[in-house]
Every structure is written in structure tokens, then in C-alpha cells.
Amino acid sequence: MAVNRVDVTADAADLLRRLAGRHGPLMFHQSGGCCDGSAPMCYPAGEFRTGNADVHLGDLRVDGVGEPIAVWMSAAQFEYWRHTHLTIDVVPGRGSGFSLEAPEGVRFLIRSRLLTEQELVELGEYVRPR
Amino acid sequence: MATYAAPGDSGSVVAFRPRYDHFIGGEYVPPTGGEYFANPTPVTGAPFTEVARGTAADVDRAVRAAEGAAAAWGRTSPAERAEVLNKIADRIEQNLEAIAVAESWENGKPVRETLAADIPLAIDHFRYFAGAIRAQEGGISQLDADTVAYHFHEPLGVVGQIIPWNFPILMATWKLAPALAAGNTVVLKPAEQTPASIHVLLELIADLIPPGVVNVVNGFGVEAGKPLAQHSGIRKVAFTGETTTGRLIMQYASENIIPVTLELGGKSPNVFFADVADARDAFYDKALEGFAMFALNQGEVCTCPSRALIQSSIYSSFLSDAVERVKKIKQGNPLDTDTMIGAQASNDQLEKILSYIDIGKQEGAKVLTGGERVDLGGELSGGYYVQPTVFEGDNKMRVFQEEIFGPVVAVTRFDDYDDAIKVANDTLYGLGAGVWSRNGNTAFRAGRDIQAGRVWTNCYHAYPAHAAFGGYKQSGIGRENHKMMLDHYQQTKNLLVSYSQNAQGFF
Numbered sequence: 001m002a003v004n005r006v007d008v009t010a011d012a013a014d015l016l017r018r019l020a021g022r023h024g025p026l027m028f029h030q031s032g033g034c035c036d037g038s039a040p041m042c043y044p045a046g047e048f049r050t051g052n053a054d055v056h057l058g059d060l061r062v063d064g065v066g067e068p069i070a071v072w073m074s075a076a077q078f079e080y081w082r083h084t085h086l087t088i089d090v091v092p093g094r095g096s097g098f099s100l101e102a103p104e105g106v107r108f109l110i111r112s113r114l115l116t117e118q119e120l121v122e123l124g125e126y127v128r129p130r
Numbered sequence: 131m132a133t134y135a136a137p138g139d140s141g142s143v144v145a146f147r148p149r150y151d152h153f154i155g156g157e158y159v160p161p162t163g164g165e166y167f168a169n170p171t172p173v174t175g176a177p178f179t180e181v182a183r184g185t186a187a188d189v190d191r192a193v194r195a196a197e198g199a200a201a202a203w204g205r206t207s208p209a210e211r212a213e214v215l216n217k218i219a220d221r222i223e224q225n226l227e228a229i230a231v232a233e234s235w236e237n238g239k240p241v242r243e244t245l246a247a248d249i250p251l252a253i254d255h256f257r258y259f260a261g262a263i264r265a266q267e268g269g270i271s272q273l274d275a276d277t278v279a280y281h282f283h284e285p286l287g288v289v290g291q292i293i294p295w296n297f298p299i300l301m302a303t304w305k306l307a308p309a310l311a312a313g314n315t316v317v318l319k320p321a322e323q324t325p326a327s328i329h330v331l332l333e334l335i336a337d338l339i340p341p342g343v344v345n346v347v348n349g350f351g352v353e354a355g356k357p358l359a360q361h362s363g364i365r366k367v368a369f370t371g372e373t374t375t376g377r378l379i380m381q382y383a384s385e386n387i388i389p390v391t392l393e394l395g396g397k398s399p400n401v402f403f404a405d406v407a408d409a410r411d412a413f414y415d416k417a418l419e420g421f422a423m424f425a426l427n428q429g430e431v432c433t434c435p436s437r438a439l440i441q442s443s444i445y446s447s448f449l450s451d452a453v454e455r456v457k458k459i460k461q462g463n464p465l466d467t468d469t470m471i472g473a474q475a476s477n478d479q480l481e482k483i484l485s486y487i488d489i490g491k492q493e494g495a496k497v498l499t500g501g502e503r504v505d506l507g508g509e510l511s512g513g514y515y516v517q518p519t520v521f522e523g524d525n526k527m528r529v530f531q532e533e534i535f536g537p538v539v540a541v542t543r544f545d546d547y548d549d550a551i552k553v554a555n556d557t558l559y560g561l562g563a564g565v566w567s568r569n570g571n572t573a574f575r576a577g578r579d580i581q582a583g584r585v586w587t588n589c590y591h592a593y594p595a596h597a598a599f600g601g602y603k604q605s606g607i608g609r610e611n612h613k614m615m616l617d618h619y620q621q622t623k624n625l626l627v628s629y630s631q632n633a634q635g636f637f
Binding site for chain 1: 167170183294295296321322323350351352353355356359370371372373374375376377378381394395396432476477478479481482485486488489492493526528531532533534535558559604605
């Protein structure tokens, strides 16, 4: 399997199936800043206008969801995040800006790990000398 | 010391109602969709009331009520509006203790903060804008002997305000007081994490406000906040939150061509120059408290001093003293007046903080103290408590670059002045900053060189009504507080008047 920057847990995939059933194709934009920020926001695809200031991190392919779910982040934020792999998870919670899952009593959350040297090479990233 | 009885228990100074509807047109009305959602207290994790689940139909009804009230409220004299604001302030002051306990129970913050800061500041903000609107003057420019430009302030009309959960009542006040002073009517959407305490306040002041001037629609962001931000009847949106929702609100505002003010957070540097440690005196003690300010309100402050930058020559000794100070922070029941740090506002907030502590450790940041969830036992076991946490690391790490919005500070060192400014400004944000030095020249220069809207100099986390607050860079657009805030809620009307009898001569 090809190296990816972003993945999804089984619980989050379940939730995405439900949300896609209700709202149609979906997208994520990773937020920064306070309150509900520093967390992934889930919208109907195309609801949030991405542009030159954004980076497309990858697409989530979730069984039972027809369209791949694009994951985006602002390019400036990506500069500080590019060495990490992101997994979208879900936890019980409340409140999320305009993200779709809040009425379900849950909140999407980012779990992070460092990309391995091999992944960094395959993604064309600079590898820090040790 | 004293511990307030929990709301709902006998002897409590405040009682929540079992259910809150929307407040529209001066009365409580049930949600169109008939649904309610449970509201837990972060203190124990247990629900204590339920709140109307608003939808676009409720927002529409509230905007219409606000539109209906706008003309009459906009025509009231500044003195009349000031009187209303002053009466609101007096009423809050008379009920300070009850509101403070309600706010603590709602948000999880220690009652010593709501008693001494949140609610007294809310009172003062209403009084400040009551004074400011009466002192505000328009302009007269005499363009030539016969021509005069008059500049009048006029209200915008109906404004939409989306309130964060970290200071539910104070942040509502920051937005309400200037908007009402300027003659606008308001539709306000509280955060779904903290929807109830504003209603405790509202019930106390509802009789002072003409129907329709203030309307509150509860609900989730996607179901109630979004229709408010998109509504064609509003003339401005004010939002406090984060960058992605901020961009979405600008996107919606562009559809209606209306202005926004956005406060989107920060990653504020707190810079300690070497001369801070020239003596072990009251000022040194003050600086250590300044370091520990990252734990104020459990770190759930947009301006949380979450990056501490310490000059190399004092790094070890100052950091060691600072960590000792942090270890003395008393964590416990938020309703105990001795408690300094309470509960995070929600379960997802707790989980997010723990996930950032995890990536901090993976990146090699060293935990000097804290770093774990806390179980306070008994009923509090279900609450959302995190130890005050001090990380040591490098400014490129994610714990130095992302707003964790928890009691977590990331500490690094700098060699000289230029290095300090470089590291301080190496961030996407520019909301707050702290500068600590005994040398006025150093402090002044650093304050001007740091790209942030508010630089606390030899202090931190003071929020007077009379000082402008807002962000550079990705921290947002516009300002709050200070009389300049009135401009953000006003149109400018120019009458360009000729007193000449003669034609202009073109035709």
C-alpha cells in the first residue's frame, strides 16, 4: 500500500458512513487556532472553499462511501505539520464550529505520529540528519 | 476557604432551570423542531439541564424579531441606551455570586476566577460602553467657506454574534455591550458546550431590554450558527473561534457582502529577558506568576501564554523556579474558592489536549511537570481534569505551533534580543504576547517588534475594557474592547452640505 499522510480509524469510518448517508459527499479541513480549533472539520464536499492557501493532504477511501473524502489543511499550517502522519479519530464530545458531526454527540479528533524516515523519503520530504 | 454547593443541591446560590428555550422577541419560545440537547457540567461530566436545539427556522424567527426592534432601538438616544447598559451592569453586580457560580458550573473554571475576573469584568464592560457611547462624537469638516462634511455614526441594524465557550458570559458581554451601545439589535448564538449560563444572566436582565433587541438562539454550529452566519437579514457577523470556521464565516459573509470581525486564537509567546533575574524580589515573583499564567482558565484562553521564551543566561534557574511555581497550582473542585485550576470545558477538549501531549512526547519534547489526566475522585471522577503541564523543546515542534487550548506551556531558550524576536514571531498567529524586563527600553522595543495585537509588558492576562484586543496574522480581523469597538458596530453617514447660493458651474 502506498504511503499516505492521513488515515482514518474504524470508529471514524463508521461515523463517516452515517454522515455521508445523510449529507452526501464529504470533505475535511484541518483547523488551527482556539476553541474548537486544532481539530479536523467535516463539511459537505465543496462547502468550504479551498484555494491556493491550502494543501490537499490526501483522500480517505471509506468502504460504503462512494466518493473519496478529501482532507485539506492551510499551506502555512502544513509547514509545521509536514513531518507528522495524521489519523482522524472520533471521541464523545460536543461542539465543533460548523462541522457536521457535533449533533451526533461526538467530535472528530486528530491523532498524530511522526512519519518514519522511509515514509518521509517516499513522500519526497527532507529527512533530518540525526 | 469555602466550597459553594453545586447548583441543584440544597443551599446553592443559584439554580438552573431543567430546560432552556430560545429567547426571541423578549420571551422564551420552544424550538421549531421540538428537540433539546443535554448539557453536562465539566465539573462532574453529568448533565444538569437541557437546551433548545435551534435550526434555521429558529434563527430566521430571531432575525425577524431583531429586525422588528432595530428601528426603534436605533433611534433611542445614547443616554437612553447608556441607562439600559448601566442598569444591566447594576443587576449583574447585585447577583454576582449566583452568576459566578453558574458560570463555574457551566464551564468548569474555578469560581475564584469567575468571582474576581469574569463577572466583574462583564459588569465593567457594560459600564464602559455606557460611558463610551455618550462620549462619542461625530465629525464636522469645513471643506471651504460654504461647504461642510458632517459625519454621523449610525447603527448597522441586526448583527449576528457567535460566542465561544471559554468565557461564556464575558465573551458574550464583549460583543453585546458595544453592539447595543451603538444602537444595534442582536441575534446571539452561544457555544453548544456552554449554552446555559447566559440564560441565568438573561433571566436577571430581560426586563431591562426592549423585546427583540437581544435574541438568543441555542444549538449546534452546523444547525444554528451556520444559518445565522448565512442569513441575509444580518448586517455584520462577529465570531470568536478558530481559523477554518473563521474562513467559512468570511465565505458566507461574502455572499451577503457584510463585514466580519474574527478572533481566531493564537500561540502567544511569553518572553523573559535575563534582567528579570537580577534580583529575587517582588518583580521576580511577579514574573514567575506571569509564567504560570498559562494555566489560567485551564489554558482555555485565546491569548494563553503557551510558549515561554527564556534567555539562555538565566534559563536553568528561572525555569526551575517557574516549574516549582507551577507545581503549587492547586487543582480541585472548581466551586472551592481555593481551587486555582478546574476542569476543561468538554470531553473532546480533554481528549484533544491529551492527543497534543502525546505528539509532544513523540517529537522529543521533555515533560518537566504534569502531562497526565487527573482523577480527582468521588463525583469529580467524571470531570475533565488535566495537570498543568510544562514541556521543554524546540519552537518547530507542533506543541510550540498549535493552540492546544489546555494548561500546557512549551518552553524554549533564546540567546539575544534578535533571537527572542525571531522565535516569538515564528508562528502563524499574532494575538497576544508577554514581555518581561526591568529595562524599559528593551521592553518597549520588544513590544513593538513582536507581531501581535496585544503585548502585555511586565504583566499578563489583564483584560480591561479600555484596551483594544485583537489579532495580527492568522489570529483574525478587527478588534474588541476599547471605544474603537463602537466603529466596528457602526455605519458612517456623511452629509455633504453646501451653504452656497450659487451653481457649481458644470452645466
